[in-house]
Amino acid sequence: MFKSTDCQSSQEIIILDPYWNEETVGQLRTKGRENSLACPVCKQPVHVRAGEKNRWHFAHKDLSNCPLKYESPNILQARSILYKWLKSKHGDSVTIEKHFPGSDLPRPLDCYVEISETQKFGYWILEKGVRSRFPIEMALSELNIANTWVFLSTMLKVDQERTDSAHLSPTEREFTYSSEYNQIYSSSDQALNYLNIENNLVTTLRGLYCIHSPQQFRFCEQLIDELPNMLVSPKTGELVHPGEHEKLLELQENDRLEQQREEELKIRLQEQAREQQQARQLEWECERERLLTQKEQVKIKTKFSVPDVQKEQQRDAIKQPVTSGLEPHYLCSVCGISTVTWTMLDTGKNTCICSRECLRTLQGRG
Numbered sequence: 241m242f243k244s245t246d247c248q249s250s251q252e253i254i255i256l257d258p259y260w261n262e263e264t265v266g267q268l269r270t271k272g273r274e275n276s277l278a279c280p281v282c283k284q285p286v287h288v289r290a291g292e293k294n295r296w297h298f299a300h301k302d303l304s305n306c307p308l309k310y311e312s313p314n315i316l317q318a319r320s321i322l323y324k325w326l327k328s329k330h331g332d333s334v335t336i337e338k339h340f341p342g343s344d345l346p347r348p349l350d351c352y353v354e355i356s357e358t359q360k361f362g363y364w365i366l367e368k369g370v371r372s373r374f375p376i377e378m379a380l381s382e383l384n385i386a387n388t389w390v391f392l393s394t395m396l397k398v399d400q401e402r403t404d405s406a407h408l409s410p411t412e413r414e415f416t417y418s419s420e421y422n423q424i425y426s427s428s429d430q431a432l433n434y435l436n437i438e439n440n441l442v443t444t445l446r447g448l449y450c451i452h453s454p455q456q457f458r459f460c461e462q463l464i465d466e467l468p469n470m471l472v473s474p475k476t477g478e479l480v481h482p483g484e485h486e487k488l489l490e491l492q493e494n495d496r497l498e499q500q501r502e503e504e505l506k507i508r509l510q511e512q513a514r515e516q517q518q519a520r521q522l523e524w525e526c527e528r529e530r531l532l533t534q535k536e537q538v539k540i541k542t543k544f545s546v547p548d549v550q551k552e553q554q555r556d557a558i559k560q561p562v563t564s565g566l567e568p569h570y571l572c573s574v575c576g577i578s579t580v581t582w583t584m585l586d587t588g589k590n591t592c593i594c595s596r597e598c599l600r601t602l603q604g605r606g
Contacts, residue, residue, distance in 0.1 A: 282306035361477025426460035574598035
């Protein structure tokens with residue numbers, strides 16, 4: 241591990257910091273011999289390993305029960321590389337092997353950046369599989385920390401025949417992450433990061449999607465850049481390759497302009513529809529007014545233009561009894577008039593006596 245605690249001052253000491261060199265490391269050796277340096281996690285004494293071959297670090301004096309006791313040299317190397325890079329970006333806001341007492345994290349974060357209460361970034365390095373990301377993510381979420389997963393490049397297995405695909409382990413499949421930068425290359429929102437500790441190269445696979453279940457995944461873009469040239473997302477702390485931020489801004493601007501054009505078109509269509517509706521309303525009102533005018537003219541013409549003879553005929557027609565036209569007509573045996581109005585009827589002869597006058601005439605004859 242690279243961090244210890246000064247038992248006298250409670251100050252955290254990171255042996256990777258520039259202050260510690262051949263001239264000053266003797267202070268740490270002395271404190272180690274005096275048991276004045278302790279592990280921040282288990283509080284057991286540690287001493288300094290500051291030789292010429294291996295990277296300087298702290299080691300436990302006994303086999304205590306500590307999650308940092310048996311760490312992989314590859315993880316230590318990747319952690320030191322990542323820490324120095326983050327220090328160049330965020331300075332004193334960065335620490336290493338950040339321990340959160342009382343949390344459910346199985347071990348400290350490899351690197352941690354705390355810019356403000358709302359900007360907390362964690363970095364978790366993976367060399368092999370883990371059982372589940374859920375407990376880790378839950379603990380980080382409770383701490384309000386946005387985490388970035390970094391795999392060692394030894395885990396990256398690109399297909400030899402189809403070089404645009406890779407075989408992902410269960411852990412890699414589970415730890416793919418969403419990123420706004422994925423939309424630059426694909427609609428598939430999954431990505432993975434790999435760090436090569438031999439040459440400090442960062443490989444990011446963007447736009448991952450499964451093409452052969454369960455482990456073969458195609459990637460829409462494979463980005464490879466040196467770690468010193470990488471950027472840090474101010475939103476999530478994720479690793480961003482050179483040029484990606486500019487491409488994202490350009491894409492977002494194009495999307496904004498396209499959305500603006502769509503909104504303008506929508507407004508124009510709504511205005512056209514409104515104008516057409518107003519035109520139809522005006523046309524309907526004009527037609528209604530014309531019909532009403534015609535109706536009034538007909539009323540006036542009827543009132544003042546009908547001849548008196550026609551009026552007399554209309555009044556006579558009203559006075560006449562209305563017949564259905566279906567009643568049988570009978571011939572009067574006295575006057576010879578065919579009528580439907582009769583006084584006496586002889587159905588055997590189909591004759592009638594049409595009026596009382598005819599009846600008196602018939603009686604006078606008799």
